[in-house]
Each structure stands twice: as structure tokens, then as C-alpha cells.
Amino acid sequence: MSNIIIKQATETEIPVIEGILLDTVNWLNEMDQPLWSVNEVKWDTLSKNYEISNFYIAYMDGNPTGCMALVDYDPFFWPDVKRGESLFIHKLAVTKSARKSGVADALMDFFKKQGTERGVKTLRLDTHALRPKLRAFYERHGFVFVKVKVFKGDRHTAFYIYILPDSVLVQNKSSWNTIADDFFGVTALPTYGCLCPTEDELHLFPELNGKKVIDIGCGSGHSLRWCGDHGADELWGLDMSDKQLENAARYLGENGYNPKLFCSPMENDSGLPRDYFDVAYSIYAIGWTVDLLGTFKLIASYLKSGGIFIFSWDHPFLHCVDVDGERLVFSGSYYEAEPFTFRTGIPDGGVPLTLMNRRLSDYINALATAGFAVERVVEETDKETLERDTEFSSAYYAPCKAKRFPMSIVVKARKL
Ligand SMILES: C[S@@+](CC[C@H](N)C(=O)[O-])C[C@H]1O[C@@H](n2cnc3c(N)ncnc32)[C@H](O)[C@@H]1O
Numbered sequence: 360m361s362n363i364i365i366k367q368a369t370e371t372e373i374p375v376i377e378g379i380l381l382d383t384v385n386w387l388n389e390m391d392q393p394l395w396s397v398n399e400v401k402w403d404t405l406s407k408n409y410e411i412s413n414f415y416i417a418y419m420d421g422n423p424t425g426c427m428a429l430v431d432y433d434p435f436f437w438p439d440v441k442r443g444e445s446l447f448i449h450k451l452a453v454t455k456s457a458r459k460s461g462v463a464d465a466l467m468d469f470f471k472k473q474g475t476e477r478g479v480k481t482l483r484l485d486t487h488a489l490r491p492k493l494r495a496f497y498e499r500h501g502f503v504f505v506k507v508k509v510f511k512g513d514r515h516t517a518f519y520i521y522i523l524p525d526s527v528l529v530q531n532k533s534s535w536n537t538i539a540d541d542f543f544g545v546t547a548l549p550t551y552g553c554l555c556p557t558e559d560e561l562h563l564f565p566e567l568n569g570k571k572v573i574d575i576g577c578g579s580g581h582s583l584r585w586c587g588d589h590g591a592d593e594l595w596g597l598d599m600s601d602k603q604l605e606n607a608a609r610y611l612g613e614n615g616y617n618p619k620l621f622c623s624p625m626e627n628d629s630g631l632p633r634d635y636f637d638v639a640y641s642i643y644a645i646g647w648t649v650d651l652l653g654t655f656k657l658i659a660s661y662l663k664s665g666g667i668f669i670f671s672w673d674h675p676f677l678h679c680v681d682v683d684g685e686r687l688v689f690s691g692s693y694y695e696a697e698p699f700t701f702r703t704g705i706p707d708g709g710v711p712l713t714l715m716n717r718r719l720s721d722y723i724n725a726l727a728t729a730g731f732a733v734e735r736v737v738e739e740t741d742k743e744t745l746e747r748d749t750e751f752s753s754a755y756y757a758p759c760k761a762k763r764f765p766m767s768i769v770v771k772a773r774k775l
Pocket residue numbers: 528531535542544545546547548575576577578579580581582583597598599600603623624625626641642643644647648649
């Protein structure tokens with residue numbers, strides 16, 4: 360097993376950095392996939408954009424095998440991101456002899472660790488948009504594609520972002536603890552979401568008699584009670600908020616149930632049993648995850664083969680549409696993947712919660728990668744809203760919007 364050590368570079372290591380980058384230039388040229396010119400990787404050129412302390416070198420068994428530059432400001436590629444808000448990686452390179460040795464993975468892990476230590480919420484990178492293998496490498500490391508931009512007429516550049524879980528989860532947990540009582544039973548089965556058909560109409564759940572169910576982001580436990588009332592044999596709930604779980608334990612206990620409740624972010628392996636549950640579901644909670652694919656993979660692991668997973672969340676169009684007088688305007692961007700923070704609840708202007716928007720394809724593709732077959736996607740508004748007259752209003756979940764597009768998505772999938 361090789362020993363990989365990553366160190367911040369010093370002035371004396373400038374030739375080492377040049378050597379690694381030149382090796383990569385030559386290797387990529389050999390493969391007819393040029394990325395940088397020889398001149399671009401000389402320190403005279405690099406020093407126009409980087410300090411030596413920006414560079415980190417990976418030594419494998421004492422030999423220099425990879426490097427990267429980490430900077431806290433990138434106004435050329437990310438002009439809207441203020442200095443210190445994010446960490447950016449540039450000039451990631453691994454020598455030809457060290458390819459497939461784990462050096463690139465080690466550098467990416469180190470990048471994440473640096474982001475956490477520096478207290479930023481996100482990591483960002485840009486890469487060649489027309490190099491699928493390179494993009495797959497970053498996606499495998501959890502980076503989420505944001506957009507493609509073409510520079511200088513033909514430089515197709517793909518932008519990626521990674522949310523550092525700890526920064527967001529610590530804040531969201533504290534905020535959910537504060538607002539738990541405001542969300543007591545607010546969205547729970549048979550309700551899937553706002554102005555959308557309920558389970559009583561959709562019949563997505565299988566017969567629950569004797570079944571084991573797990574609620575991901577169970578909140579106050581009202582959906583678990585619905586499952587219990589429909590015959591489920593074992594009720595399990597997972598939530599990151601201890602206050603929500605305290606409410607759920609009390610509420611379910613008062614109603615004669617004895618659930619097993621786990622306090623953990625859904626992104627983490629919390630020790631829930633594997634291949635155990637018949638049904639996993641999540642009512643208006645899955646969108647809070649900072650790692651959609653990782654969360655879906657964990658949920659798949661909890662389910663028996665053939666087990667059902669159902670979730671509901673805001674329809675991805677919702678954040679793009681505003682009301683302007685008596686018109687709906689498409690004012691946002693469906694592609695916007697930046698995490699954003701808003702405040703909710705009382706007192707003092709509320710508590711901060713951080714979220715990111717996702718496209719419908721993000722959910723469906725992540726389900727497929729996690730080993731699910733999608734059985735049904737519901738994009739509907741309830742009959743009552745469609746039939747009644749509605750006034751234009753600027754509310755987020757306004758009936759005038761619901762008459763034209765669904766407020767929520769509900770997805771049913773089966774573990775393969
Ligand atoms: C709107 S409530 C869900 C309501 C609940 N599903 C029900 O049926 O009553 C959202 C819940 O997600 C939880 N949550 C948010 N982020 C989470 C995360 N990363 N992991 C686990 N739970 C999370 C919150 O604590 C909150 O209880």
C-alpha cells in the first residue's frame with residue numbers, strides 16, 4: 360500500500376510543481392488531449408496568478424506525484440463569489456507514472472478537508488466541458504454540475520460546486536431545533552405537499568399491514584402515525600433535529616405507538632439496519648440533503664430488494680416563477696444550483712436555513728445511480744384548486760401558480 364502525503368508547497372519546491380505540471384502537459388499531449396501549454400506551467404507564468412502557498416504537492420512514497428492550487432477568490436470564472444466565501448481548485452495534476460494510484464482521489468479529499476478547516480460552505484471548480492472522463496471524476500467526488508460557458512469562442516468550460524456538509528448541517532440542525540414546534544404536523548401523510556393530490560387519491564403506498572417502514576426526515580412523526588394507523592408493523596424515523604424527534608416520540612407515544620427514532624443527518628450512515636425495510640419515504644424532507652446521491656444510496660441500502668421509496672418535495676419550477684401583477688413570469692433559472700440561505704421563524708428575523716435547488720433530472724438520475732427504478736412521477740395540482748377561481752397573489756405556494764404548474768413533485772421508486 361503506497362503512502363501518500365500532501366504538503367503545502369514552499370519556494371524551494373517550485374521546480375517540483377513545474378515538473379509535475381510539465382509531466383501532465385506531455386502526457387495529455389501524447390494522448391492528443393492537450394489542456395495547458397508548456398509556457399502556462401512555468402513558474403514565471405503561474406506566479407502571475409498564484410502564490411507559492413496556494414500550491415499543495417502530493418508525495419507518494421517520497422516521490423512528487425501530484426499537485427493542485429487552492430485559492431479563495433476566482434473573479435474570472437466565478438465573479439459573483441466574494442473572496443473567502445468558497446475555495447477553488449486549479450491546476451490539479453497527477454504524473455503519468457502515478458495515474459490510477461489514488462493520488463488524484465487523495466488530492467480531492469485534501470481539498471474537502473481544507474474547505475472544512477477554512478470554514479467555507481462550498482468548493483468550486485471549472486473544467487473542460489468536453490472531457491467526459493474528467494467530469495465523471497469530479498462527479499464521482501460529489502461535485503454537482505452548475506453550467507457550461509464558452510470562453511474565447513471554443514473553450515467549453517463546465518462549472519461544478521460541492522457543498523461541504525458540516526458547514527450546512529450544523530447550521531440547519533440548530534435552526535430546525537429552534538423552529539420544530541412551528542412545523543408540528545404541518546406537512547404529513549396523507550398530504551404530500553402543497554395543493555397537490557394526497558395519498559388518498561394517488562395510492563402510491565403498498566398495503567402496509569405487517570410492513571417495516573422508515574421515514575427520512577420524520578419531523579414531528581405525523582406521517583409515521585399515518586403508517587401505524589394503516590397497519591405498519593415497525594415504525595422507524597430518522598431526523599437530524601433532536602427537538603423534532605422529542606416531539607415525534609411524545610406525539611407517537613400519546614397515540615399508542617412505540618417508534619424507533621434515530622437522530623442523524625440523512626447524509627450519514629447512522630447504523631440503520633441494511634436490507635430491512637419494505638418501505639422508505641420522505642415527506643418534504645429529501646430536498647434538505649446536501650448530498651442527494653449519497654442519501655439515495657443509503658436509503659437503497661436500508662431497503663429490502665424490491666422495497667419501495669416514495670418522496671415529495673417542491674417542484675423544481677417553483678423557485679423560478681414569480682407573480683407580476685396578473686401574470687406569471689419565469690424570473691429565475693432552472694439551472695441555478697447555488698446553495699442559498701434564507702431566514703424563517705421568530706424571533707429576531709428568524710433562523711438561517713441553507714438549501715440548494717435541483718432539477719427533476721438530478722433526482723431521477725441520482726435514483727437510477729443509487730439502484731432504483733422509477734415507477735411513477737406525479738406532477739399534479741389537486742382537483743379542488745384546479746376547479747376554483749383563484750386571485751393573483753405573490754405567495755410562494757400561490758393557487759394562481761398551482762393552476763398552471765404543480766407546486767410539488769412526488770416520486771415513487773423501487774429498489775432493484
Ligand atoms: C418539513 S419537515 C418534514 C415533515 C415530516 N416528514 C412529516 O411527515 O411530518 C423537514 C424535516 O427534515 C429534517 N431535516 C432537515 N435536514 C435534514 C437532514 N440533512 N437530515 C435529516 N433530517 C433533516 C428537519 O429537521 C425536519 O424535521
